[in-house]
Amino acid sequence: MKLTFLGTGTSQGxxxxxxxxxxxxxxxxxDRRLRTSAMVEWRGVRLVIDAGPDFRYQLLRAGxxxxxxxxxxxxxxxxxGGLDDVRALNFVDYPTVRPIDIYATSRTLQTVKKDxxxxxxxxxxxxxxxxxxHAISQSEPFRxxxxxxxxxxxxxxxxxxxxxxxxxxxxxxxxxxxxEEGELKKLKGVEVLVIxxxxxxxxxxxxxxxxxxxxxxxxxxxxxxxxxxSHEMGLxxxxxxxxxxxxxxxxxxxxxxxxx
Numbered sequence: 001m002k003l004t005f006l007g008t009g010t011s012q013g014x015x016x017x018x019x020x021x022x023x024x025x026x027x028x029x030x031d032r033r034l035r036t037s038a039m040v041e042w043r044g045v046r047l048v049i050d051a052g053p054d055f056r057y058q059l060l061r062a063g064x065x066x067x068x069x070x071x072x073x074x075x076x077x078x079x080x081g082g083l084d085d086v087r088a089l090n091f092v093d094y095p096t097v098r099p100i101d102i103y104a105t106s107r108t109l110q111t112v113k114k115d116x117x118x119x120x121x122x123x124x125x126x127x128x129x130x131x132x133x134h135a136i137s138q139s140e141p142f143r144x145x146x147x148x149x150x151x152x153x154x155x156x157x158x159x160x161x162x163x164x165x166x167x168x169x170x171x172x173x174x175x176x177x178x179x180e181e182g183e184l185k186k187l188k189g190v191e192v193l194v195i196x197x198x199x200x201x202x203x204x205x206x207x208x209x210x211x212x213x214x215x216x217x218x219x220x221x222x223x224x225x226x227x228x229x230s231h232e233m234g235l236x237x238x239x240x241x242x243x244x245x246x247x248x249x250x251x252x253x254x255x256x257x258x259x260x
Contacts, residue, residue: 001042001258003170003192006058008250009033010198010206010230011078013054023231030236030251034058035078036174036228038194040167042260043146047071049165049172055082061253065092069144072104073174074162075111083116083129090130099130103142105163106135138163152186154179157205166190170258171221174228177205184218192258193221194250196228209233216247225250 007013014033015024023031035052045068048059059065067089073079086100102112112133113120119129136142138153138161152164154176164173169191173179176196187193195215198206206228207215216224224247226233233239233249240249 001040001168001170001260003172003194003256003258004039004041004062005225005227005250005252005254006037006039006048006062007034007052007054008227008229008252008254009035010228011035011076012230014229014231016231019231021231023233023235026235028236029253030249032252033229034252035081036196037079038172038227039064040170040172042167045069045145045147047144047147049073050079050174051082051085052078053081056085056088059085059089065089067100069101069103071149071165072102072108072112073164074156074160075104075108076156076160076175079175080108080112080115083112083131084119085129086131087127087129097130099132101132101134101144103134103136103144105138105161107161108163109133109135136163150186152179153183160205168258168260170194171219175205176207177203179215184215187219190219191222192256193219193224194227195224197226197233198228199230199232200234201232213244213247222246223256224248225254225256 034054037050040047049071138151141150150166154162155178156162162175171190172194174196197209197212202208227250
């Protein structure tokens with residue numbers, strides 16, 4: 001299995017427009033963070049988790065022209081805003097048109113249908129994205145080809161639910177603020193954990209570093225990587241060495257190989 005970080009930044013990305021802090025002015029490529037997204041390649045299946053506003057460039061940078069599905073964690077624009085760009089994937093083998101399968105909770109899919117309504121009308125104009133929607137339940141595993149995926153339920157805030165995903169020994173959680181004990185049990189035995197940590201100070205709707213580290217200690221993976229980070233996390237070269245052993249900052253284009 002291979003995990004590729006397509007983006008590791010928060011909703012505004014890093015650098016922020018107009019910001020002159022040391023992180024936003026850094027020339028270290030590990031400090032330049034597109035909106036959070038990741039790609040999982042497992043048992044011949046290639047899946048992307050979230051398709052935000054940077055989706056087109058992320059696929060170009062990773063050299064991707066084929067996907068077997070897109071998993072959405074929730075409905076916020078920094079996670080679904082780039083879905084129109086699946087049009088290019090639809091027509092890679094033109095005249096064969098290949099729809100893209102999207103998997104998410106019913107609530108998230110309702111937002112997709114609202115925001116991209118032109119893709120679902122009866123009388124479509126030529127060139128609209130061809131999308132097939134698949135509703136998943138946070139309480140039931142599902143399959144995509146030979147892959148078996150376990151959804152992990154969490155709360156982004158009291159108003160918004162969020163879904164993480166477990167792929168064998170890998171689990172990917174982003175935009176979590178809270179998680180119930182029963183959902184933590186689904187993560188037993190995970191060896192590689194990706195988890196969000198917005199900044200060092202506490203935040204209303206995202207995990208901060210201290211709380212993320214508490215969850216990492218509970219789950220006890222062999223390796224943990226932090227994602228969905230703002231510029232307030234500091235410079236990669238300064239922050240990463242301060243983290244506990246086995247915990248590190250993810251960065252855009254990082255690839256992680258995981259024994260299947």
